[in-house]
Amino acid sequence: SDEKRTKNRTDENRTGGTQASGEVFLPGAPAPEPPALEEPTTPRHPLPPKPDQTGPDRRTPTGAATDLPPQAVAQQGQYLTTAQGARLPDTDHSLKAGPRGPVLLQDHHLREKITHFDHERIPERVVHARGAAAHGVFEANGAAEGITKAAFLRAGVRTRVFTRFSTVLGSRGSADTVRDTRGFATKFYTQEGVYDLVANNIPVFFIQDAIKFPDVIHAGKPHPDREIPQAQSAHDTFWDFVSLHTEAQHHTIWNMSDRGIPRSYRMMQGFGVHTFRFENEAGETSLVKIHWRPRLGTHGLTWEEAQLLGGKDPDFHRRDLADAIEAGAHPQWDLALQVMPDTPDETFEGIDLLDPTKIVPEELCPLQVIGTMTLDANPSNYFAETEQVAFHPGHLVPGIDVTNDPLLQGRLFSYLDTQISRLGGPNFAQLPINRPHADVNDMLRDGMHQTAVHSGVAPYHPNSLDGGCPFEAGAAEGAFIEVPAPVAESVKERAKPASFDDHFSQVRLFYRSLTPIEQQHVADAYAFELGKCFEENIKLRQLRALASIDADLCATVAAALGVPVPDADADVEVLDLDPSPALRMVGEEWPIAGRMVGIVADAATDVAALEGVREAIADAGALPIVIAPTGGRLGEIPVQRSFHTATSVELDGVLVLAASADPRSAQLLAEAFRHGKAIGVVDEAVAGVEASGLDTQAPGVLTGALQVVAAGLLGLLPRHRVWERLELGGEPAV
Ligand code: HDE
Numbered sequence: 001s002d003e004k005r006t007k008n009r010t011d012e013n014r015t016g017g018t019q020a021s022g023e024v025f026l027p028g029a030p031a032p033e034p035p036a037l038e039e040p041t042t043p044r045h046p047l048p049p050k051p052d053q054t055g056p057d058r059r060t061p062t063g064a065a066t067d068l069p070p071q072a073v074a075q076q077g078q079y080l081t082t083a084q085g086a087r088l089p090d091t092d093h094s095l096k097a098g099p100r101g102p103v104l105l106q107d108h109h110l111r112e113k114i115t116h117f118d119h120e121r122i123p124e125r126v127v128h129a130r131g132a133a134a135h136g137v138f139e140a141n142g143a144a145e146g147i148t149k150a151a152f153l154r155a156g157v158r159t160r161v162f163t164r165f166s167t168v169l170g171s172r173g174s175a176d177t178v179r180d181t182r183g184f185a186t187k188f189y190t191q192e193g194v195y196d197l198v199a200n201n202i203p204v205f206f207i208q209d210a211i212k213f214p215d216v217i218h219a220g221k222p223h224p225d226r227e228i229p230q231a232q233s234a235h236d237t238f239w240d241f242v243s244l245h246t247e248a249q250h251h252t253i254w255n256m257s258d259r260g261i262p263r264s265y266r267m268m269q270g271f272g273v274h275t276f277r278f279e280n281e282a283g284e285t286s287l288v289k290i291h292w293r294p295r296l297g298t299h300g301l302t303w304e305e306a307q308l309l310g311g312k313d314p315d316f317h318r319r320d321l322a323d324a325i326e327a328g329a330h331p332q333w334d335l336a337l338q339v340m341p342d343t344p345d346e347t348f349e350g351i352d353l354l355d356p357t358k359i360v361p362e363e364l365c366p367l368q369v370i371g372t373m374t375l376d377a378n379p380s381n382y383f384a385e386t387e388q389v390a391f392h393p394g395h396l397v398p399g400i401d402v403t404n405d406p407l408l409q410g411r412l413f414s415y416l417d418t419q420i421s422r423l424g425g426p427n428f429a430q431l432p433i434n435r436p437h438a439d440v441n442d443m444l445r446d447g448m449h450q451t452a453v454h455s456g457v458a459p460y461h462p463n464s465l466d467g468g469c470p471f472e473a474g475a476a477e478g479a480f481i482e483v484p485a486p487v488a489e490s491v492k493e494r495a496k497p498a499s500f501d502d503h504f505s506q507v508r509l510f511y512r513s514l515t516p517i518e519q520q521h522v523a524d525a526y527a528f529e530l531g532k533c534f535e536e537n538i539k540l541r542q543l544r545a546l547a548s549i550d551a552d553l554c555a556t557v558a559a560a561l562g563v564p565v566p567d568a569d570a571d572v573e574v575l576d577l578d579p580s581p582a583l584r585m586v587g588e589e590w591p592i593a594g595r596m597v598g599i600v601a602d603a604a605t606d607v608a609a610l611e612g613v614r615e616a617i618a619d620a621g622a623l624p625i626v627i628a629p630t631g632g633r634l635g636e637i638p639v640q641r642s643f644h645t646a647t648s649v650e651l652d653g654v655l656v657l658a659a660s661a662d663p664r665s666a667q668l669l670a671e672a673f674r675h676g677k678a679i680g681v682v683d684e685a686v687a688g689v690e691a692s693g694l695d696t697q698a699p700g701v702l703t704g705a706l707q708v709v710a711a712g713l714l715g716l717l718p719r720h721r722v723w724e725r726l727e728l729g730g731e732p733a734v
Pocket of ligand 1: 125126127128131164165166182183184185198199200205209210211213271272273274389390391407408410411414415416418419
């Protein structure tokens with residue numbers, strides 16, 4: 001029955017899934033019958049290994065790090081056993097003195113089962129607790145060869161990767177679509193050891209020194225008395241901190257932009273934040289900022305969409321990633337570098353490269369693409385992989401080294417430290433997801449959860465008893481040797497350089513680089529977040545910071561809060577830097593792979609026309625979703641959403657073949673309209689949808705014959721939204 005279940009899941013969902021129930025079917029696929037779930041009957045042996053339960057080490061073509069058979073990592077075989085392998089006759093009844101009698105302490109199976117269950121949870125991450133991940137491959141194009149000797153960046157080298165996306169503030173069960181920074185951490189299983197790129201979707205950070213990390217996180221986490229609000233920055237402690245601590249203003253304005261509510265993990269940039277030091281074969285070094293560029297573009301949700309999704313589908317981003325991969329729409333990112341000279345002062349165009357609250361605008365230092373990552377496989381087991389993966393910015397390979405950025409230096413300590421408590425000891429590198437694909441020959445021994453059976457008698461260096469093995473490598477053997485970067489002669493002090501002092505010029509640069517609709521969303525976000533604060537002084541202090549950023553922004557937010565516009569702090573000097581158009585998210589066109597188009601139909605719809613339009617949508621790379629008043633089928637075509645389960649917020653466009661007087665249909669269209677979604681209405685349905693209140697004359701609402709409307713709608717999707725409609729005030733301001 002397991003085999004059957006796996007098969008059902010795979011065959012049907014692979015054809016284009018976007019719904020938990022797996023009710024997504026691309027046209028042309030055989031009309032699926034409701035899956036016949038075989039009732040379990042007689043034990044069979046041996047069952048074939050489940051295809052998706054091999055460890056990550058087996059996903060690499062370059063060799064496994066373990067000899068464990070797949071059966072060892074998942075339940076397999078004929079009969080249920082205890083953890084010791086004894087076969088069990090009954091796992092549903094405790095051993096009792098008579099059927100109603102007291103339960104006997106003697107019942108080992110009961111105690112083993114419950115005890116194991118009692119310890120199933122491990123502590124969640126102190127930050128980035130909520131996440132979703134996928135396996136993939138990174139292929140280098142060789143453009144980095146002159147900059148770094150890292151072997152995995154040589155032309156054509158393919159390296160298996162595992163990427164975990166996350167929110168920062170919320171607990172493990174919190175909603176995906178909250179306003180927050182997103183983590184974007186990638187483990188490269190290179191032949192020179194694991195390289196972790198532990199990035200965020202925002203290129204700057206709240207603080208300039210790691211010693212303040214507990215402060216900013218305590219301020220952002222729920223209030224310690226009531227433990228609310230969950231996964232939100234819209235509360236007093238957060239705004240208290242960032243308004244007092246102005247170096248946080250840059251990161252905060254990025255959070256207030258639509259980047260704080262991404263449309264999808266697949267549509268996020270990633271940034272290494274810090275500057276890294278790369279070294280090439282000749283020993284020449286460069287200072288480098290690292291970027292991930294999504295092939296699908298960088299897109300946000302609207303605020304109302306994010307709110308609706310928080311209730312209707314709190315797993316929206318997790319589902320979106322898993323479904324897209326399962327449907328074959330494998331997301332891709334280009335890895336790109338900003339390469340700057342390694343000068344003694346470690347600055348570029350006046351920007352201190354050790355200051356993690358500063359970007360280097362792409363217009364000043366263009367990106368060079370050095371390879372592409374494709375995420376092509378979902379994890380088989382959330383706990384074993386997504387939960388137990390452990391990233392560390394100190395997992396480096398020859399050719400990539402750190403700088404003295406004081407934030408990065410603190411991170412180098414923090415990750416291993418937190419993982420020892422989260423993963424219960426120092427041996428988590430032996431977990432399948434964390435195992436390097438390079439040979440490991442360490443002299444680390446024993447400790448909690450040691451699973452290796454080390455041989456040899458001399459786990460020390462130097463030794464003669466084990467023949468001196470293992471030996472130290474030199475540069476020629478690919479050793480990781482720190483770049484001998486000079487350290488300035490100085491005195492010990494708790495201080496920061498004057499070049500870290502400008503907390504506002506780049507914040508203004510960010511705001512003034514945005515398009516008007518993006519700026520409006522920023523203002524709306526501040527108005528909402530500060531509106532949720534109770535302390536008047538905190539609001540006023542933050543408004544004063546906004547006054548230094550942009551007077552109009554400050555005035556708009558002050559008006560929404562109903563408080564007077566404060567003067568900017570006369571002591572704060574703000575430069576008018578050139579805007580950076582690269583910071584905008586609006587204005588270009590992007591591939592539509594995995595975009596969802598709802599098709600509203602009913603029993604009277606011409607089934608051949610419906611099938612034709614589904615094919616057209618699928619051929620364009622998007623996913624058609626059939627919506628009808630009830631579940632079931634229209635002809636042979638399965639209905640994927642009924643009016644009960646359909647929601648506008650999962651759709652990127654809506655095509656109406658049949659108008660309905662049902663208020664849920666009207667609501668779906670009204671929301672799609674407010675959120676700037678492309679809408680197509682066939683001639684026969686125009687009167688009906690107008691009667692339900694939709695303005696069919698508005699931008700991005702297309703009417704006409706089915707083929708024309710469908711083609712027009714597909715033509716609008718690459719823009720992400722019909723921005724003109726939002727600019728007309730489609731969505732309520734706050
Ligand atoms: Fe992290 N961060 N961080 N962080 N971080 C963690 O490590 C920390 C920072 C980032 O999916 C923790 O294993 C300090 C910047 C990601 O598993 C912890 C400082 C950036 C993830 C930690 C920072 C990040 C983490 C919690 C300031 C972007 C999730 C659990 C000095 C460049 C990784 C864990 C995953 C996780 C510490 C700042 C990215 C506590 C002290 C800047 C993507 O060690």
